[in-house]
Amino acid sequence: MSTMRVLGATVALTVALVLQVSVFPHFAWHGVVPNLVLLVVVGAALVRGAEFAMVLGFIAGVLLDLAPPADHVAGRWALAVLVVGYVAGRVAPDVRASAGAVVATVAACSFLGTSVFALSGLVLRDPAVGIPDVLEVVAGAVVFDVLVTPLVLPLVMGLFRRLEPERAVAR
Amino acid sequence: MASQKTPSRGLVVALVLASASLMTLDATTDDGSAVDPVRQAVGEVFGPIEAGTTAVVRPISGVPEWFRGRDSMRDEIDDLEAENAELRAKVRTSGFDRNRLAEYDGLTAAAEDLGYALVPARVIGLGPSQSFSATVTIDAGSRAGLHPDMTVLNNDGLVGRILRVTRTTATVLLIVDADSTVGGRVGETMDLGFLSGQGETSDDAGLDLRLVDQSVVPARDATVVTWGSDGDAPYVAGVPIGRVAEVYSSLRDSSQRAAIEPFVDFAALDLVGVVVPSGSESDRAVIEADGSLGR
Numbered sequence: 001m002s003t004m005r006v007l008g009a010t011v012a013l014t015v016a017l018v019l020q021v022s023v024f025p026h027f028a029w030h031g032v033v034p035n036l037v038l039l040v041v042v043g044a045a046l047v048r049g050a051e052f053a054m055v056l057g058f059i060a061g062v063l064l065d066l067a068p069p070a071d072h073v074a075g076r077w078a079l080a081v082l083v084v085g086y087v088a089g090r091v092a093p094d095v096r097a098s099a100g101a102v103v104a105t106v107a108a109c110s111f112l113g114t115s116v117f118a119l120s121g122l123v124l125r126d127p128a129v130g131i132p133d134v135l136e137v138v139a140g141a142v143v144f145d146v147l148v149t150p151l152v153l154p155l156v157m158g159l160f161r162r163l164e165p166e167r168a169v170a171r
Numbered sequence: 172m173a174s175q176k177t178p179s180r181g182l183v184v185a186l187v188l189a190s191a192s193l194m195t196l197d198a199t200t201d202d203g204s205a206v207d208p209v210r211q212a213v214g215e216v217f218g219p220i221e222a223g224t225t226a227v228v229r230p231i232s233g234v235p236e237w238f239r240g241r242d243s244m245r246d247e248i249d250d251l252e253a254e255n256a257e258l259r260a261k262v263r264t265s266g267f268d269r270n271r272l273a274e275y276d277g278l279t280a281a282a283e284d285l286g287y288a289l290v291p292a293r294v295i296g297l298g299p300s301q302s303f304s305a306t307v308t309i310d311a312g313s314r315a316g317l318h319p320d321m322t323v324l325n326n327d328g329l330v331g332r333i334l335r336v337t338r339t340t341a342t343v344l345l346i347v348d349a350d351s352t353v354g355g356r357v358g359e360t361m362d363l364g365f366l367s368g369q370g371e372t373s374d375d376a377g378l379d380l381r382l383v384d385q386s387v388v389p390a391r392d393a394t395v396v397t398w399g400s401d402g403d404a405p406y407v408a409g410v411p412i413g414r415v416a417e418v419y420s421s422l423r424d425s426s427q428r429a430a431i432e433p434f435v436d437f438a439a440l441d442l443v444g445v446v447v448p449s450g451s452e453s454d455r456a457v458i459e460a461d462g463s464l465g466r
Contacts, residue, residue, distance in 0.1 A: 014220070021296040021308070022224040030373040031300035031438075051178040058186045062193070066206070066213040068221070069298045069306035069342045071334060074206045075193030077302075082186050086178065114301050121303055124198055129303050129349055129370050137300045
């Protein structure tokens with residue numbers, strides 16, 4: 001079961017990353033695309049809790065940092081997505097009840113993830129972009145992530161429930 | 172609720188420290204970062220997947236283009252041949268070239284620099300704005316004869332330069348990236364300057380031009396071309412970059428800043444050419460300076 005779990009998570013992350021890099025730029029708004037990798041981590045957190053989501057978030061972030069065409073300092077998305085996994089996992093017991101709460105969690109996590117990434121960039125001076133540009137991108141990212149949530153999250157949460165029904169929390 | 176245990180403090184600290192050390196490792200070593208081999212390895216794996224995905228998606232995303240292109244290799248070569256001829260014509264007729272020939276009159280080597288050999292490639296991945304950097308992946312790598320610090324252009328003008336390559340893909344830093352600086356000159360007056368990106372890839376993408384001679388005011392609509400680097404790396408000379416859209420004067424330090432509108436539409440980047448030395452080894456047909464196809 002463990003290999004199935006690793007395989008399932010790997011496939012989910014790979015598909016999300018490739019869609020995000022190669023397919024969604026065709027529908028991008030000012031270059032902003034839905035952060036599918038982040039959505040996979042949020043979905044995993046809601047099903048499996050903070051501990052699993054943090055580890056998955058770290059791996060997902062490292063992939064985002066290293067897969068082409070990424071060029072920023074490696075570790076920045078790792079930190080951002082890991083924080084997202086932690087927060088989403090901690091609020092998970094309270095949001096499972098309704099779809100509205102799930103969407104709110106996604107919006108909050110998207111805001112948090114992109115902001116942490118942008119802040120680490122400001123600290124490291126890796127690209128020097130202004131705060132107004134950052135805010136525009138963060139807002140765009142939140143809107144886009146919320147828009148694709150109804151399509152993506154049910155799939156992701158279903159997948160993680162399937163992979164390990166005995167450890168997922170019953171609804 | 173058994174599985175919903177809060178993560179142990181040790182795990183949290185370990186993962187945060189891992190991220191932080193990764194950043195330190197990558198940010199502090201200037202050239203040849205310790206993370207580069209890992210980046211390379213991940214690129215080797217994801218490059219072909221991205222290329223495959225784009226190949227599947229292209230017929231759908233490119234439906235409007237279908238009517239003229241049909242995505243066949245033959246059409247692609249025809250397009251690039253035309254592109255190459257057009258580029259050379261553009262370079263020859265520009266004010267830059269006329270001035271340069273006048274300056275170097277008698278130096279017969281001058282004209283040779285204007286011939287490029289191009290390796291054709293297509294964009295297979297774009298970095299999201301959320302990463303605040305303007306980079307793309309193209310489907311040609313070291314097997315096609317590419318290596319870092321090569322000029323990338325398309326039929327409109329300068330696109331960027333190659334940052335790193337895997338066997339089948341290469342990562343390109345676009346000139347509009349906030350970290351990118353290109354040496355440019357105003358074609359009509361030969362004034363030198365530096366163009367830096369603003370980090371925006373959409374339709375209103377722009378570049379800032381600061382001239383070395385701060386008393387010169389560039390004319391509106393003047394064409395800016397690359398100035399060329401030593402040994403043609405990372406940028407070859409004479410590639411059109413953009414036109415002067417607006418000029419701002421700062422009274423305080425009496426300097427000029429010009430906003431440049433790039434010729435390339437970075438929001439719709441697809442077919443590009445990478446400048447390689449004539450006669451390079453490649454896994455695909457190389458377009459030589461005279462328009463012929465080489466291997």
